[in-house]
Amino acid sequence: MNVNVEPAKLTPKDFASDQEVRWCPGCGDYAILKAMHKSLADMGAKLENTVFVSGIGCSSRFPYYMATYGFHTIHGRAPAIASGLKLARPELDVWVVTGDGDALSIGGNHLFHALRRNIDLNILLFNNEIYGLTKGQYSPTSRIGQKSPSTPMGSVDSPAEACTFALGCNARFVARGIDVQAKELGVLFSRAREHKGASFVEIIQNCIVYNDGAFSNFTEKDVAAEMQLHVKHGEPLLYGKDKNKGLRLNPKTLKIEAVVVGENGVTAGDILVHDEKNRVLAGLLAGLRPPQFPEILGVIYCDPAPSYEAQVAAQNAQARAKGPGDLDKLMRAGNTWSVT
Amino acid sequence: MNVQNVPKSELEAVVVRFAGDSGDGVQLLGSQFAQETALAGNSLATFPDFPAEIRAPTGTTYGVSAFQINFGSRVVKTAGDQPDVLVALNPAALMVNYKGLRKGGLIILDSGAFKDKDIKRAGFAVDPRTDGTLKEFRVLELDISAQALEVAKPFGVSQKEALRTKNLWVLGLVSWMYDRELNSTNEYVARKFGADDPIGQANLAALKAGHAYGETHEISGDISPVQMPSVKFEPGTYRLVSGAEALAWGLAAGAQLANLEALLASYPITPSSPILHILARLKQFGITTFQAEDEIAACCAALGASYAGKLGITASSGPGIALKTEAIGLGIGTELPLVVVNTQRAGPSTGLPTKTEQSDLFLSVWGRNADAPIPVVASRSPGDCFEVAIEAVRLAVKYMTPVMLLSDGYIANAAEPWRIPSMKDFKPFPVEFHKNTEGFHPFLRDPKTLARVWAVPGTPGLMHRIGGIERDYNSGNISYEAANHQKMTDTRAAKINNIANDIPEQGVEAGELKGKLAVVGWGSTFGPINRAVSNMRAKGLDVSHIHIRHIWPLPRNLGDLLKNFDKVLVAEMNNGQMLTLLKSQYLIDAKGLLKVSGQPLKIDEVESAIRSQLGAP
Numbered sequence A: 001m002n003v004n005v006e007p008a009k010l011t012p013k014d015f016a017s018d019q020e021v022r023w024c025p026g027c028g029d030y031a032i033l034k035a036m037h038k039s040l041a042d043m044g045a046k047l048e049n050t051v052f053v054s055g056i057g058c059s060s061r062f063p064y065y066m067a068t069y070g071f072h073t074i075h076g077r078a079p080a081i082a083s084g085l086k087l088a089r090p091e092l093d094v095w096v097v098t099g100d101g102d103a104l105s106i107g108g109n110h111l112f113h114a115l116r117r118n119i120d121l122n123i124l125l126f127n128n129e130i131y132g133l134t135k136g137q138y139s140p141t142s143r144i145g146q147k148s149p150s151t152p153m154g155s156v157d158s159p160a161e162a163c164t165f166a167l168g169c170n171a172r173f174v175a176r177g178i179d180v181q182a183k184e185l186g187v188l189f190s191r192a193r194e195h196k197g198a199s200f201v202e203i204i205q206n207c208i209v210y211n212d213g214a215f216s217n218f219t220e221k222d223v224a225a226e227m228q229l230h231v232k233h234g235e236p237l238l239y240g241k242d243k244n245k246g247l248r249l250n251p252k253t254l255k256i257e258a259v260v261v262g263e264n265g266v267t268a269g270d271i272l273v274h275d276e277k278n279r280v281l282a283g284l285l286a287g288l289r290p291p292q293f294p295e296i297l298g299v300i301y302c303d304p305a306p307s308y309e310a311q312v313a314a315q316n317a318q319a320r321a322k323g324p325g326d327l328d329k330l331m332r333a334g335n336t337w338s339v340t
Numbered sequence B: 001m002n003v004q005n006v007p008k009s010e011l012e013a014v015v016v017r018f019a020g021d022s023g024d025g026v027q028l029l030g031s032q033f034a035q036e037t038a039l040a041g042n043s044l045a046t047f048p049d050f051p052a053e054i055r056a057p058t059g060t061t062y063g064v065s066a067f068q069i070n071f072g073s074r075v076v077k078t079a080g081d082q083p084d085v086l087v088a089l090n091p092a093a094l095m096v097n098y099k100g101l102r103k104g105g106l107i108i109l110d111s112g113a114f115k116d117k118d119i120k121r122a123g124f125a126v127d128p129r130t131d132g133t134l135k136e137f138r139v140l141e142l143d144i145s146a147q148a149l150e151v152a153k154p155f156g157v158s159q160k161e162a163l164r165t166k167n168l169w170v171l172g173l174v175s176w177m178y179d180r181e182l183n184s185t186n187e188y189v190a191r192k193f194g195a196d197d198p199i200g201q202a203n204l205a206a207l208k209a210g211h212a213y214g215e216t217h218e219i220s221g222d223i224s225p226v227q228m229p230s231v232k233f234e235p236g237t238y239r240l241v242s243g244a245e246a247l248a249w250g251l252a253a254g255a256q257l258a259n260l261e262a263l264l265a266s267y268p269i270t271p272s273s274p275i276l277h278i279l280a281r282l283k284q285f286g287i288t289t290f291q292a293e294d295e296i297a298a299c300c301a302a303l304g305a306s307y308a309g310k311l312g313i314t315a316s317s318g319p320g321i322a323l324k325t326e327a328i329g330l331g332i333g334t335e336l337p338l339v340v341v342n343t344q345r346a347g348p349s350t351g352l353p354t355k356t357e358q359s360d361l362f363l364s365v366w367g368r369n370a371d372a373p374i375p376v377v378a379s380r381s382p383g384d385c386f387e388v389a390i391e392a393v394r395l396a397v398k399y400m401t402p403v404m405l406l407s408d409g410y411i412a413n414a415a416e417p418w419r420i421p422s423m424k425d426f427k428p429f430p431v432e433f434h435k436n437t438e439g440f441h442p443f444l445r446d447p448k449t450l451a452r453v454w455a456v457p458g459t460p461g462l463m464h465r466i467g468g469i470e471r472d473y474n475s476g477n478i479s480y481e482a483a484n485h486q487k488m489t490d491t492r493a494a495k496i497n498n499i500a501n502d503i504p505e506q507g508v509e510a511g512e513l514k515g516k517l518a519v520v521g522w523g524s525t526f527g528p529i530n531r532a533v534s535n536m537r538a539k540g541l542d543v544s545h546i547h548i549r550h551i552w553p554l555p556r557n558l559g560d561l562l563k564n565f566d567k568v569l570v571a572e573m574n575n576g577q578m579l580t581l582l583k584s585q586y587l588i589d590a591k592g593l594l595k596v597s598g599q600p601l602k603i604d605e606v607e608s609a610i611r612s613q614l615g616a617p
């Protein structure tokens, strides 16, 4: 274990630990790790005030590769452990790294409660739609028909959609990015970190060994422009090479339609404008998936509310305003009697 | 009818059992009477015995709630084997409880509640007052219902509210019988309802009326009061304390002695919840409470807080403790302090949630995957919870380990007079976080205690990663090395075993250090064992009482001590868990007095077991 003595201005390298990274060559996790190193350096984060907490899975090895504080915990429970940590030390920057199985299968309950409580954790869900570490079983986000060692004839159960789940849990910050889009991820990381309260970021991550190409219908270079919509607050929901494709709302069906501006009488004015604070819109957008729709990326929803740990701290401060507790006094309050 | 015509010796101590419907306010009646009795300077022990249902259908036997109190002018150690007086507020309460009453004991019953349908509903074929069912007892029939209705009339409260003052009417009567002051109850009612509330006024009137009823009927010769002199307690300031209170305060005290703030994370479960409720009100003591989404999250959050440099505490009961197992394992692997409070209850599974048992000893000592030792301590009585909680905190922070702190449903709910300790009498054990960056790694150990350093996030220069994967002995980095795993497993075991050198040697609670028979107990069986052993010794039998507080590791001299006795009898409320533990550790031929009825052990049961072990008549 190396002790890192902090130089004045940290570089991405300073955020990397001395441990050999052990993901499979070509795993999407490498890119995310790199993006995080850079992003933390850009944000001016301090090593000692940053903590990464993870569950179990390939993705959850993440903390070992960070030069910050880190706690690799147990399967599914990272949000709970991180909650205790954040309650105890609200001044620390606490990140949770989790996988689709870790967060949405065994840990679904904890993720739900961390989000609805709105505790100030930055939760990153690496979604590869597979159980990587246990060698490729289908996961709660695998699409119907996923062939895997445990579903040789294809999975039959319908998947969970991570961002929709988060919104359903009343998360106040929901975003989605792609492992290899370092620049965009950097923006999401810094937005998540700034956001007070629970932030939820789904990162589409390619598992090159067990689910390679699961996302190629929108991540491949040749389709990216046509199949990715990077949302920006206040800007119309346009995409495509020529930025002439867009999303509009059919008010009769309350459904989103993918349309082309200039075709079939569609005008620019018909296109929805992104509003981060609009929860209904966020719900509609989060559920859109290729191939019928482009993959929605960026900050889908952001509408801050008081965070849990800050409110707990406020109650603690209120109770402590009268001075520290005196146990001798406490135990002698109420009915007592003396024996001499 | 004369209450006083009980044998003289019985007056040294009396056992009164109040029983009624779960909606009758029996627990309040009992605890207020206990409060008055404590203030009168008597020794006492209580046993609240209530059903799992919050409000079972009225008049049913399974909806009967009871509160037993044993009090006396000599030191009382248990809530009493057999009541001398039973107050039955309905036929179901009589049905459930009359067989346990001492022969010749007094039954006070509310005749207003003995309508035909109530009698049938309680399962009596005919009215038990007329067919000789109660012929071995003295019966005092009073129409308490009518009295309560009458008294409440002027206050304009509903019939339902009026009937609910029955408990205070009874409290008034019983307080008169034993010459108790009503001040604390008057204050309690005024506080609860506010001075002007008609319901509060009706309750106060009922209390007074019950008392007055006693006075007037003494004059008419029906009943007469009993004098009970106060006990000569050791000098000090006393109060009544329940196990849950003492335990919660002990945790707060432990945190203070460790100079730490604490996070209690818990998920509601009977009979553990009062610890959460009490600590939730102690924020000014640097305590934060967190009602987690389940017991797994609770244990995890507590561990997260410990990692962050606070004292992590989690509290639950049997089924909830089972859920915490994996997170406790993480605490063992990462060597973080954690106090796990287990208020045991009867099981398996949901079992009998409101009934007591000591059946989580295996779970505590051995109940985890892999070789995962932790210290286990058990409290013997409500007041003892305070010290044991401090000890649990001390061990957790000194040895960087999860600690299991055992209480049980009986201790948690029962109350006893308690000499209030002074914080200055406890030696502080302030925690020092590791700060030195020189040669740092997170598994640097204190050569003496083998505890690893506690370096907390936020400390410059000490950034490190810990986790559930086996850690290298020399760096803390993850390691899959076979030899390292052996070394780390051995080190974790040695660290815990070494605690035996840091705890008191085992002594005896009664009797000699050697002899014919040792009765060994742990936890809440202290009272009945101690009384039984003292009684038998008074009869000349050679028997000693050994009571174990440190369940794991065991006191270093315990094996030798046990071998000083021809016979060893382990008395416990489970199917032989301590018995098995002692046999496996010391290869002794111990026998068990084992009971799992959901009820505390009785003095009489221990006495007969002692007699039979010693072949005494």
Ligand SMILES: Cc1ncc(C[n+]2csc(CCOP(=O)(O)OP(=O)(O)O)c2C)c(N)n1
Binding pocket: A056, A057, A058, A059, A060, A075, A098, A099, A100, A101, A102, A103, A126, A128, A130, A131, A132, A133, A134, A139
């Ligand atoms: C209690 C428990 N159950 C099961 C496992 C085995 N396990 C480890 S990781 C994992 C699934 C991980 O999948 P995911 O969260 O998607 O992470 P990935 O490896 O894909 O990054 C499972 C089932 C475990 N470690 N602990």
Ligand code: SF4
Binding pocket: A022, A023, A024, A026, A027, A028, A029, A058, A059, A128, A132, A133, A206, A207, A208, A209, A210
């Ligand atoms: S199995 Fe998949 S997710 Fe895991 S390290 Fe390999 S490529 Fe990455």
Ligand SMILES: [Mg+2]
Binding pocket: A057, A099, A100, A101, A126, A127, A128, A129, A130, A131, A132, A139
């Ligand atoms: Mg996965």
